[in-house]
Each structure stands twice: as structure tokens, then as C-alpha cells.
Amino acid sequence: MNGLDQGFLERLPFAANRRPLAYAVAVAISILCLALRYAIDGLIPPGYPYLTFFPAVILTAFLFGRGPGFVAALTCGFGAWLFFIPPVGTLNLDLGTALPLIFYVLVVAIDILLVHWMQRAYLRLLDERRHSARLAERTSLLFRELQHRVSNNLQVVAALLSLQKRDVADPQARAALEEAARRLALIGKIHRQLHDPNGSQIGIGPFLRQLGADLIDASGKPGIICSVEAEEAIALDPDAAVPVALIVAESMANAIEHGFADREDGHIAVRLQRHQSQVELVISDNGAGLPENFDIAGNNSLGLRIATMLARQLGGRFELFDDRGAVARLVLPV
Known part of the structure; x- marks a missing residue:
């Protein structure tokens, strides 16, 4: 009608x-x-x-x-x-x-x-x-307000941790607080961008492009280029969106921090594609690559341990290997 x-x-x-x-x-x-x-x-x-x-x-x-x-x-x-x-x-x-x-x-x-x-x-x-x-309009308004408040609260907690680290003398403790503040701020940003009031699935391609641009902008290295190749038909359940985004952010941050530690330019390629019953997300860079004899299972990096744990919770696996630069691969069931 x-x-x-x-x-x-x-x-x-x-x-x-x-x-x-x-x-x-x-x-x-x-x-x-x-x-x-x-x-x-x-x-x-x-x-x-x-x-x-x-x-x-x-x-x-x-x-x-x-x-x-x-x-x-x-x-x-x-x-x-x-x-x-x-x-x-x-x-x-x-x-x-x-x-x-x-x-x-x-x-x-x-x-x-x-x-x-x-x-x-x-x-x-x-x-x-x-x-x-x-009712739908009111629910949507309340949802957006809730998302806004949750995101703001996470940002406040991140800012408090950043302030707290000034009073910590131990370098390792300061680094841990700084890392926790960074991750909380990132979760707040992801939380605001990914969730939909209708609970619908998330188109991950546009978000990956925005995430890469934000991470490069925060790194202070505008010479680094991030390209995203994603099948637009692939979508993520809202419950999986935040863990996947955190894994991607951790991989990009490692590439910027370690792969391009002594460089102001470089290239990070993100590729998202479907293989039958699996979705494969690959983050590769042309940086310095991984250390010799690198073993992700024996590595003490908190970020890598978090990425591996989140991948297991989603029923997938996270891999990190060297191929003319570091390559992080996340494989998830459809």
C-alpha cells in the first residue's frame, strides 16, 4: 500500500x-x-x-x-x-x-x-x-544513549588509568597500565561503532577501513598506508564483532609498533574473504617481520595471548608467522 x-x-x-x-x-x-x-x-x-x-x-x-x-x-x-x-x-x-x-x-x-x-x-x-x-524510536534513542554512555565510561576509565600510571615508578607496571588504557579506549570506540540498535549483523568491511585509519592516525606515522580488501557480503554477529575488531587492532598495532619501529612509512594489507565454511581474515605488513625462531605459543606478549584467547572463544584460531613481513591470520567458522 x-x-x-x-x-x-x-x-x-x-x-x-x-x-x-x-x-x-x-x-x-x-x-x-x-x-x-x-x-x-x-x-x-x-x-x-x-x-x-x-x-x-x-x-x-x-x-x-x-x-x-x-x-x-x-x-x-x-x-x-x-x-x-x-x-x-x-x-x-x-x-x-x-x-x-x-x-x-x-x-x-x-x-x-x-x-x-x-x-x-x-x-x-x-x-x-x-x-x-x-516504541521503536524510543528504544533506538535509549539504545544509542546507552551505547554513548558505555563508550564514554570506558573512555573515562582509560583516562583514569593513564593518569594513574604517572604515580607508578616501576617501568613494567607503567607499561601495563598504558597498555590497559589503550585497549579500554579502543574497546570504547569499537563498542560505539559496531553495535546496532536492531541487533542486526555488522558489515565488517567499512569498519576495518575506519579502524585502520584510526590506528595509523593515533600512531603519528601518516606515511603508513592501510588497504582493506573485504567481501562486502560477509557480516559478523554483534557478539563476535568486538572480539574480531580487537584481534585486528592488536595485529595492526603490532605491525605499526614493531614492524615499522624504525620507519615512517610502510604498508598494511587487510584481506577478509570466505572459504566454504570458514572466514579468513589476514593482516600482513611489509615491515621488519618477526624475530628469528618466533613461537606464538611461547611468547609472553599480553596482546598476542588476548588475540589467541579471543579466537578460541569464537571457535576459531589465530596464527602469526613471517612471510616477507609479519602475517597475522584469524580463521573463524561461518
Whole structure:
């Protein structure tokens, strides 16, 4: 149903606040149909006294409501009885006359009530739709506000950790606090961007491009280029979006921090593609590569341990190896 049809139906019945006008129009429609019946009387065979009256009653009930519909039914019925039911012009009432009149009364009463009930059901449906739309709008607003507050709170906690590290003398503790603050700030940003009020799946391609741009901008090395090649049809469940984004962010941060430690330029390539029942996400760089005899299982890096743990929680695996630069690969079930 287009907007024009819906707007027309919403205004029915017409003249709801001017009932005398509605009843007058009902009588006028009945008289017009009576004149039409006279005009075609010689063109139709005998036995159809109500031929033009049924449409008049239904149209009147549809446009002006139940009351005017009954007025039209009464006017049309009287006209048919007087002018088209033999003996014509006598208002004679016998068995032969009563049966057509009873049939007419039953048919028009059912028609009017059906039109009335359908219009009431439609109006109730419209009210429920409006109510649902208001609830959906309110829910969406509350959800956005909640997301905004959660993200802001995470950012505040990250800022507090950054302030706290100033009072810590131990270098390792300071580094740990700084790393925790960075991750909390990143989670807050991811949380704001990825979640949808409708709980729908996340198109990960555009997010990866924004994430790469943000990480490079935060690194202070604008010469590093991040390219993303992603199948746009691939989407992530909201519950998996944040862990995947954290793994990608950790891999990109390692490439920037270690692969390009002594360089101001470089290239990070992110590739997301589907292989039958699996989704493969590869983050590679052309940096210094991994240390000799690198073993991810024996590495003490907190970030790598977090990435490996998150991948296992998602039912996948995380790998890190050297191929003319570091290559991080996350494999997840579809």
C-alpha cells in the first residue's frame, strides 16, 4: 500500500464531525442511484430491482460510515419497493414482495457491518503501528544513549588509568597500565561503532577501513598506508564483532609498533574473504617481520595471548608467522 492510499484510508469515514452533511450526501447518492436505475430499466431483464442500490449502499458505508450507510440502505430499499417491485407504486406487502425485501435487508446489513468492522480493524492496526513506531524510536534513542554512555565510561576509565600510571615508578607496571588504557579506549570506540540498535549483523568491511585509519592516525606515522580488501557480503554477529575488531587492532598495532619501529612509512594489507565454511581474515605488513625462531605459543606478549584467547572463544584460531613481513591470520567458522 502506497502512502497516498494509506492517507486516504486514514481519513475515512469522511465528515465524521459533520454527521448531518454525511446523511445528506447518503440520501443524494441514493437518489442518483435511483435515477440511474430508472435510466437503465429498459436495458435489463425483470427481476433486478436492487441492481444499482447495492453499490450505492456499500459506497456510502465505505466513505461516510455505518450510520449514513443504513440511511442509504433505507432510502434505496424504499425506492426499490415503490418503483421496481410489482405491483409498482403500491407499496404492497405480500409473500412475493416480502422475500426480495428480506433478502435486500440481509445483504445490505451484512455489507454495511463488514465495511464498518474492516474500517475499525484498519484504524486499530494503524494505531498499533503508530504505537510500535513510537516504541521503536524510543528504544533506538535509549539504545544509542546507552551505547554513548558505555563508550564514554570506558573512555573515562582509560583516562583514569593513564593518569594513574604517572604515580607508578616501576617501568613494567607503567607499561601495563598504558597498555590497559589503550585497549579500554579502543574497546570504547569499537563498542560505539559496531553495535546496532536492531541487533542486526555488522558489515565488517567499512569498519576495518575506519579502524585502520584510526590506528595509523593515533600512531603519528601518516606515511603508513592501510588497504582493506573485504567481501562486502560477509557480516559478523554483534557478539563476535568486538572480539574480531580487537584481534585486528592488536595485529595492526603490532605491525605499526614493531614492524615499522624504525620507519615512517610502510604498508598494511587487510584481506577478509570466505572459504566454504570458514572466514579468513589476514593482516600482513611489509615491515621488519618477526624475530628469528618466533613461537606464538611461547611468547609472553599480553596482546598476542588476548588475540589467541579471543579466537578460541569464537571457535576459531589465530596464527602469526613471517612471510616477507609479519602475517597475522584469524580463521573463524561461518
